[in-house]
Amino acid sequence: MTVYYRLMRYKDENKKEAIYKATILLLNSEGFSSTSMSKIAKHAGVSPSTIYIYFENKDDMLKKLYLDTKEKMSERMFSGTNEKNDVKDNFEKLIRNYIDFIKDNKEPFLFLQQFTNSPYMSEVASTSGSSYFTPMYDLVRRGKDEGKIKNVSDDLLLSHIETPITELAKHYFRKEFEFTNKNIDDLITMGWDAIKK
Amino acid sequence: MTVYYRLMRYKDENKKEAIYKATILLLNSEGFSSTSMSKIAKHAGVSPSTIYIYFENKDDMLKKLYLDTKEKMSERMFSGTNEKNDVKDNFEKLIRNYIDFIKDNKEPFLFLQQFTNSPYMSEVASTSGSSYFTPMYDLVRRGKDEGKIKNVSDDLLLSHIETPITELAKHYFRKEFEFTNKNIDDLITMGWDAIKK
Amino acid sequence: MTVYYRLMRYKDENKKEAIYKATILLLNSEGFSSTSMSKIAKHAGVSPSTIYIYFENKDDMLKKLYLDTKEKMSERMFSGTNEKNDVKDNFEKLIRNYIDFIKDNKEPFLFLQQFTNSPYMSEVASTSGSSYFTPMYDLVRRGKDEGKIKNVSDDLLLSHIETPITELAKHYFRKEFEFTNKNIDDLITMGWDAIKK
Amino acid sequence: MTVYYRLMRYKDENKKEAIYKATILLLNSEGFSSTSMSKIAKHAGVSPSTIYIYFENKDDMLKKLYLDTKEKMSERMFSGTNEKNDVKDNFEKLIRNYIDFIKDNKEPFLFLQQFTNSPYMSEVASTSGSSYFTPMYDLVRRGKDEGKIKNVSDDLLLSHIETPITELAKHYFRKEFEFTNKNIDDLITMGWDAIKK
DNA sequence: TATGAATGAGAATTCATTCAT
C-alpha cells in the first residue's frame, strides 16, 4: 500500500536527452533563428509543453545544453592526462583526445562553436564554463615552472593549443581537411614549437 | 541634375550603411534569433519596407553584410604586405594588421565570428568568401618554396596564424586580455615558431 | 476504523477549503484570465490533478465556490432577523450584518462582486442563487402590508438596501471610505428614508 | 509631387472602433478568460497583429476601451445638467440621463460593470477615471450648501444616486425588471428621499 | 485519495514581408 502512494510517473531522462539531441541537430542545420521550440519538440518526439517540464524556458534549455556538452567535452579532453606525467606527454595526450572527441562528436562540437560565438555565451561565461579548463591552466603553469614552456601570458599559450585544432575541425567537417596520422603529428610538433621555450 | 543624382546616391549609401550598422549591433547584442527586421529598421531610423529596397530579403541582407564586412577586413589585413618582401616580414605585418583591425572594429569582428560559426556560413562559403584569403595561401606557399616554412599542409599552417589571434580577440573584448606590445611580440614569435622550419 | 474515516474526511475538507481560498485570492489579485488551475494548485499546496477529485472541471469549481460563498454571506446577513421583529429593526439589523460581513470577509466579498458582474453569473443565476434572498423579499412585502414601506416594485426597494453598501464597501477596501458609527447610522437613515412610506 | 511623398496609408479609425466593439461583445458574452486576441480580431474583421498597431498589448487595449466607454457614459449623464439649475432638477435629469444611456447602450454598460468589478479596475483607478464624476461631487456639495441635501459624507450620498439604478439595470437586461414611467418616477422619489434633508 | 508527468490546443505577441500612397 505504501508503495502505491509513493509511486508516480517519474521524469524520463530519455526525454531530456532526446530534447538535447534534437536541439543540437536543428541548431547546426538551421541556426538559432530557425530553431523553434515546436520544431525541437517534433524532432524529439515530445509535446512542446513537455520541454517546459525539464527547462524553465528556451534560454535556460540552451544554456544547460551548452554546459552539459562542454562538460562532456572537457572530461574527454583531460582523460588520461596526469599531473605526474611529463608536460609534453600531457600536451600531446590533450591534443589527441581533443581530435578524438571532435571525430566522434561532430554535432556537439559544431554546436559548441556556434554557441561560443553567439551572445548567449556572455550570459553563460559569467556563471561558470571556463572552470572546465583549469587542468589546462595547471598544465601550462607547470610547464613554465619546469622551464619547458615560454614564459608568456597564459592566454597566449592556451590560444596556441586548442584553437588551431578547433579551426581545422571546421575544415574537417567541410571535408576540406583530414586528420591523418601525419597531420596529427605535425599539429603536435607545431603546437609544441609555438609554446616550448 | 548631376547634383540631384549625387545627392540621391549619397542618401542611399547612408541608409544602407545605417542598416548594416544597426544589424551588426543588434546581432552582437541580441543574437540571430532576436534580431528582427523591424528592430533593425527602428535602430537604423528607416521604415521596415525601406530595407527591402536595398535587399531582396533578410537572408540576402545578412549575406551581403557578411561579404562586405569580410572584404573590409581582408583589405586591411593584407595592406602593406607584398610578395617581394621577406616572408617573415609579411607574416609579422599580417598579424599586426589583423590586431589593428580587431582593435578598431570590435562590432564587425564579433559579427564575423558569429556569422562564421553559424549555418549561414555554409551557404556563403560555396559562393565566395575564402577567395579573400588567397594572399595568405600565396604567402605560405612561397615560404615553403624558400625553405623557411615547415613542409606541412597549408591548412595546418594557416590555422596557426589567424586563429590564435581570433581567440585572443574574444578575451580582449571581454577585458580578460590585453594586446600589449610584449604580448604582440610574443604572439609573433610563437606563430613563427609554429610554422617555421 | 471510525477514526480512519474521520481523518480522511477532515483532510478532504482542508484541501477543498485550501483550493477555495487560493482561488479567491488569485481571482481578486489577478483576475479571471490570469487564474489558472495550476496556479491555484500551487497556491493551495496540492497537485493540479487533486482539484479534479473535488470538482468536475474549472467551471464547476468556480460555480460551487460562488454558491458556497454566497450562502455564507446570506446566512450572516439574516442572522438575528426575525419575522416577528419590527420591520425597521430587521432592516437595520440586516444592514449592520452586511457591513460586519464585509469587514470580516474582504476577499470573499470582492470575489462575489467580480463573479456577479461576469457572464459566469448568468449561468448560475438560472440554477439558484437568488433563493438566498427570499428573506429580503419577505421583509419588504411585510413592510408594505403593514403600510410602513412605499408601495413600489420590490426590485426598487431591494436596490436601495444592499447596493449602496456594496458600493461603499469597494471604496472602503480602497481606503477611500470608512464605516464609522456615524456613517453606519447615516446609511441606515438614508436607506430607510428611501424605502419608508 | 510633394503630395505624393506626404501621402501614406493612414490609420483607419474604423478599425479601432471595430476592435472596441468586438471586444465589448465578446467580454460580455464569454468573460475575460475566454476573450482572446484572436477571437477579437476575427470578430472585428482584422488580423490579430493589426490590434498591436493600435494598442501596446491586451491590457493597454482593455484599459483604453474602459476609459473611452466611461467617458462616453459620463458625457451622456451630465448633458443638460447645469450648475444654475435647481439641485433637485439636476438630480432628476441625471437619473433620467443615466437610464437613457443604459437603455441605449446595453453592451457598453455591462462591459463597464464587469471591468469595474475586476482587478483591472485598480490599475486604472489610480490613473484617472474617477475624474469623470466631478460634476456629481459638485452637485451634492451645492445641495449641502443650499441646505437641501443631508449633511453626510459625499460617498454616502453618491452611493444612493447611481448604484441603485446600476443594480436595476442588470435586472432590466435579464428582463426581470422594466424602466416604466412609474418605476422611473418612483426611483427619483426614493433617491431624493434618501439624500434630501 | 493523491500525485507529478505529460499533452494538444490555444494563449499573447512578433515575424518577415507586402500594400497603398
Place this chain on the structure above:
DNA sequence: AATGAATGAATTCTCATTCAT
C-alpha cells in the same frame, strides 16, 4: 526611393485536463 499600415504565419509559452502509478 520611401514610408507606415497591414497581415497570415509563426513564435514562445501556458492552459485545462488526463495519464500512470
